[in-house]
Every structure is written in structure tokens, then in C-alpha cells.
Amino acid sequence: MALVTTLRRLVQNSLREYSRKASAVTWPTKQRSFSIGTQPLRSDNKVTVNFINRDGEKITVKGLPGDSLLDVVINEDLDFDGFGACEGTLACSTCHLIFDEEMYKKLGPITDEEMDMLDLAYGLTDTSRLGCQICLTKSLEGMVARVPESVADIRQTKDGSS
Amino acid sequence: VLIYTPALLFCCNSNELDVNLSRVFAGGCGKASLSSCSPKVCIVGSGPAGFYTAQHLIKARQDVEVDIYERLPVPFGLVRFGVAPDHPEVKNVINTFTQTAKHSRCSFYGNVNVGKNVSITELQQAYHAVVLSYGAEGNRSMGVPGEDLAGVYSAKDFVGWYNGLPSCRELSPDLSCETAVILGQGNVALDVARILLSPIDILKKTDITQPTLEALAESQVRRVLIVGRRGPIQIACTIKELREMVNLPDTRPDMVAADFDGVKEALKDLPRPRKRLTELMLKTALEVPGEKEQERRSKASRTWGFRFFRSPVEVLAEPGHSRIAGIRLAINKLEVSDGAQAVLTGEVEDVPCGLVVSSIGYKSLPIDPSVPFDSRKAIVPNTMGRVKQAAGLYCSGWLKTGPTGVIATTMNNSFDTARSILEDMDSGTLDMSAAKPGSQSISALLEKRGVKPVTFSDWEKIDNVEMKRGESRGKPREKLLTVEEMLPGHQ
Numbered sequence A: 001m002a003l004v005t006t007l008r009r010l011v012q013n014s015l016r017e018y019s020r021k022a023s024a025v026t027w028p029t030k031q032r033s034f035s036i037g038t039q040p041l042r043s044d045n046k047v048t049v050n051f052i053n054r055d056g057e058k059i060t061v062k063g064l065p066g067d068s069l070l071d072v073v074i075n076e077d078l079d080f081d082g083f084g085a086c087e088g089t090l091a092c093s094t095c096h097l098i099f100d101e102e103m104y105k106k107l108g109p110i111t112d113e114e115m116d117m118l119d120l121a122y123g124l125t126d127t128s129r130l131g132c133q134i135c136l137t138k139s140l141e142g143m144v145a146r147v148p149e150s151v152a153d154i155r156q157t158k159d160g161s162s
Numbered sequence B: 001v002l003i004y005t006p007a008l009l010f011c012c013n014s015n016e017l018d019v020n021l022s023r024v025f026a027g028g029c030g031k032a033s034l035s036s037c038s039p040k041v042c043i044v045g046s047g048p049a050g051f052y053t054a055q056h057l058i059k060a061r062q063d064v065e066v067d068i069y070e071r072l073p074v075p076f077g078l079v080r081f082g083v084a085p086d087h088p089e090v091k092n093v094i095n096t097f098t099q100t101a102k103h104s105r106c107s108f109y110g111n112v113n114v115g116k117n118v119s120i121t122e123l124q125q126a127y128h129a130v131v132l133s134y135g136a137e138g139n140r141s142m143g144v145p146g147e148d149l150a151g152v153y154s155a156k157d158f159v160g161w162y163n164g165l166p167s168c169r170e171l172s173p174d175l176s177c178e179t180a181v182i183l184g185q186g187n188v189a190l191d192v193a194r195i196l197l198s199p200i201d202i203l204k205k206t207d208i209t210q211p212t213l214e215a216l217a218e219s220q221v222r223r224v225l226i227v228g229r230r231g232p233i234q235i236a237c238t239i240k241e242l243r244e245m246v247n248l249p250d251t252r253p254d255m256v257a258a259d260f261d262g263v264k265e266a267l268k269d270l271p272r273p274r275k276r277l278t279e280l281m282l283k284t285a286l287e288v289p290g291e292k293e294q295e296r297r298s299k300a301s302r303t304w305g306f307r308f309f310r311s312p313v314e315v316l317a318e319p320g321h322s323r324i325a326g327i328r329l330a331i332n333k334l335e336v337s338d339g340a341q342a343v344l345t346g347e348v349e350d351v352p353c354g355l356v357v358s359s360i361g362y363k364s365l366p367i368d369p370s371v372p373f374d375s376r377k378a379i380v381p382n383t384m385g386r387v388k389q390a391a392g393l394y395c396s397g398w399l400k401t402g403p404t405g406v407i408a409t410t411m412n413n414s415f416d417t418a419r420s421i422l423e424d425m426d427s428g429t430l431d432m433s434a435a436k437p438g439s440q441s442i443s444a445l446l447e448k449r450g451v452k453p454v455t456f457s458d459w460e461k462i463d464n465v466e467m468k469r470g471e472s473r474g475k476p477r478e479k480l481l482t483v484e485e486m487l488p489g490h491q
Helices: A002-022 A041-045 A069-075 A101-106 A112-118 B004-011 B014-026 B048-060 B077-081 B088-101 B120-126 B155-162 B187-197 B210-217 B239-246 B263-269 B272-286 B291-299 B407-427 B439-448 B456-471
Strands: A047-052 A058-063 A096-098 A128-130 A143-146 B040-044 B065-069 B106-109 B129-132 B152-154 B179-183 B223-227 B251-253 B302-307 B310-317 B324-337 B339-352 B355-358 B393-395
Touching (some): A058 A069, A101 A143, B040 B048, B048 B065, B048 B077, B048 B088, B077 B088, B106 B439, B120 B439, B152 B155, B155 B187, B155 B355, B179 B187, B179 B339, B187 B223, B187 B302, B239 B251, B251 B291, B263 B272, B310 B339, B324 B355, B393 B407
Parallel strands (some): B040 B065, B040 B129, B152 B355, B179 B355, B223 B302
Antiparallel strands (some): A047 A058, A096 A128, B324 B339
């Protein structure tokens, strides 16, 4: 019986691995370097970003200065449903993120073009921004960004005409 | 499939073996068994609704297989045939759809007309679940006399024409008039206006079709009026599209100041998005421009403007001809009770024009008599994507909610339908007790009927041909314009 259970687990695991590899939609190659001795200097440059996902879970990752928050989400393979549909070209509002007041003020000026798209986001707040337009700097170290619920944007009008 | 058979033999003790072997041959698909069948889902329509539904299903369960059927040889629906040529970034979603299509558990079958080549009933027999995502290929009609005159087009057809939809290839709209009137003030109406008035130098670098480009190069249209039933605060377009009109090179705005009476006072009560949109309109319509802008406007060769509180009552023909000479508009006033309603005043106004584009909404059509259809709302009646009184049948996208919303709207809508399907798989509401043949039986049926489906890699060849053709012209692609040219073997 024990043998059968072990074999079953082995088979189930290898099946899962097989389907995981086969079903990869985006699987970034994460290089793991096992260097002996001092850490490479590059890692000092990194900026810690905390995302609160739609289930309220906190996910802590790092990005490089200059990366947009959308870049970070993609590079770290964070699984936010439908995030960044237009791939950072200011043609949608699916990378909508919400910040606390203090962090929001640090994020810098917002262009009309960003605000035009942000205006269409569901659950828009006064401290909302589009993740594809926020670029990391060291001064944003430890920032917290909340991923809001992503129901339809405002252009889905129900004015009784349909 | 090779992996499953030996696995099953190792997974059971001798007591379980008989039971499980019989389950395999009966083909159970429940969560508990490691049998060789898998839930098979069929999706009808390969636009955003179809692809986002597929994406969500494939991601959520490692055993779901999805087949997407599409009437045309080419995928992507309105992303290819609806999004304006000068909005290429909006089409970036094609990359994510392509990943889904190339997934091992997803297959694309183009050139298959569901309802004609194969019935919904046949699909339901072959699949555990069928999802209708075929969108809205019809349009709402104005319902006024003269609507069928030469020179009157639906925005759906006009957009299809400039985007290379094969069924709209012969539209050949007459652009030899000075004034064009567009009914409707949504984003589609603004797209049409922008394409009519954009400098050719801008358009020729897009994937707009060559025949359209040639027609626009000869176009005499210099003035476009975008007409709505209600007032500025009710306008349906959004600010990005309005800003594009305001900034359109070689054009100047032409509005009626009186249309904006009382609007400034109403600003303070508006939510931010509506407020910014209205402010931009007010500025464009009423503000005296600075010197530079004044100069730019004086040099502009084309004009565009909104006309509010107007509804079409009749398209007027040239006496003795069946060509359009103008349009008669009823003048409305706004009654603000529960929302704002347009009410006729009894007065009318005639606007001379040579081109009318009716942009008052797309409309879904019934595909198969066996599928329930609400002809008043022009949708398939459903609850959270589950088609009413039809087990195993689902819908997503515009067919589910009506034809409004952008791609992201459809994405959320489709994820919701996928969630309903997954719930039903888990709860047993979806009957998974028997294995289904899926594309095996449908492919056999289609072959018998002389239908040759186009695969995704066939589409990739078309894609390459189009991009190559576009290269020599400095365009991202030069679209193939007929179904015949798209079929494999033609290239």
C-alpha cells in the first residue's frame, strides 16, 4: 500500500510538473547565481516594492530604478488577473494601482494622457495612478501599492440605449 | 496522453484497479480520477471575449482543453476589424491572445461558420461546455425614412470598410461631398470623424487598407458634424478620443455656443472623469484661443463639431434621385428627471450633406434557433454568463451584456463567465460524467461537409504575408481583403 501511495504521489507530481511546463503562458527565466563571497553590487541598487493583491495578501518584490511598476509585475511574474492589457502604452486602465497619501505625493507629476486613461478606471481614488507610468527610484524604497478590484471601466455605459 | 495510461496502472491497488479501469472506459472526468479524459470546452468567436474566456479557463485548471471556432480565416475579431488603424497600442492585446492560442491546450479553428457548417447542438454533443462569444455583427437602425439611400452607412460598415473586413470591401463610400454628418457621439463616432479628417500623411503609416487610403486621398469631405440627441453632459465619448479631435492637425473646431448654456454651472457637481471631459469641451467650444492657436485654426482646411439636442427624422434625397442631399433633424430639449431624457420640441432643422454615418450602436444577432435570444435587448439571456434554460451553454463579451465597453470591459466580463464555468465544473452542475470527443468528432463532421478549418499556424503565415506587404509601404501591415486570399494554398 505504501509503495502504491508513494508511486501515486510521484506520478501526480510529475504530471503536475509536466502540465506546469506545458501550460506556461509567461515563464520568465530567473537566473539564480550561487556566488561565494560578497553579493554583487547590483543588488544594492534594487528598490523594494510591496503589492497588496486583490485577496489582501502582501507580496514583496524588488525592482531596478527605472523599471515601471508594470515592468516589476511582469518581471516578477505576479499573477494579477488582466493587469497591463495594453502593455504599458496608455491605451487602457488595467494597471490601476492605489497608494497611500504620503507615497502618492512622492510619485511625481501626472500627465494629461495618464489622467485621461486613469479617469476610466473602476474604483478611481484621489491617490490612484497607472502602474505603467510610475518609475522606480531609490526614494520610493518600500512603497506599498494596492491592486484594486478590476470591474469594467467607465466606457461600459448603461444608459438604457442598449 | 502517453503519460496517463501507465500512471493509472500504478495508482490503484488491485481492489481499486477494476473500478478505475471501468471509470476510464466509461470516461469519468471528475476531479478525483486520474482518467484519460479532460474537460473540453468549445468557444464560438475569436475576438477578445473568446480569447479572454479561453485564457482564464486554461490558467485555472490544468486539464481543461479549449477549442476556439471562428467564422473568418483570421482571428481577433474587433481588435483587428474595429479598433481604429491609428490606435495600434490598443491592439497589443493580440500578443496575449497569441500566447493563449499557441498553448498546448488551446486550438484555433478558423473558417468555420457555426450555425451553418456545424450546429450548436452538434457542438454541445462534442464538448462539455459551449461558450458563445461571437459578439455583435449587426447594427441598430435609425428607423427613419431614407435610411436606405445611397450615401447612408452604418458606422459598423464604415469601420469594417477602413479596417478591411471582407464583407465590407465593396462599401466604396462616396466621399465627394463637403459635409458629412455622423449620428451618435460615442467613441466609434469619433473614430469615424477622425479617419475622415486625418491628414493622409498620418494615415498612410497605419494598417488602414490601401483602397481606403486611396479613397481618402481623393476625399472632398471638409466638414464633419457629430450629432447627439442630448446635451454636452450626456456625451458618450471619452476624453482621450475628444483630445485627439481637438489636437487633430489641419482641423479646427466648430461648435454652437448656445448648446453649452448652463454647462459651466453644472461642472462642480460632476465626478472627476465627467468633469474633465466637459471642461475640455467647454474650453474648445467657448474659450477665445491664444494667438498661436488662433493662427493654427485660421490655417486649418477642415472643420469638425458637435451638434447637440438633435435626432434624425428623415434622410432627404436629391429631388428625382436616390442619392442623399441632406438630413432632417428634430430639435430636442432635455428633461432631467430620473437621468436626462431627450424630448421632442416639434421643431426641425435640415442639414445639407452628402454622407451620413449612423453610429448609434452595434447589435447582436441570433446564431442558431436552438439558442435562446432576447430580441428586445439583442443579447442571449443569461445569468453571470450561464445561458438561461440551456445547460452547458454559456456566453461572454458583447453577446452577454450588450455592445458597449472597451476591451478591458470585455476582459472582465469574460473572466466572469469563465469563473461560472469553473464553478459549474467543480460543483457538478456541468455534467462531466462522460468523456467528450471534442474536436475529433467536429473535425470529422466538417471534413464530411467539405469545410477546411484554418489553423493558428495558417494564420501566422497570413500574418507574415501581411506584414511583409506592409513593409514596402511603410505600414505595419497590408491586410488581405478577401476570404479567398486568406485561405491556405492561396499564398
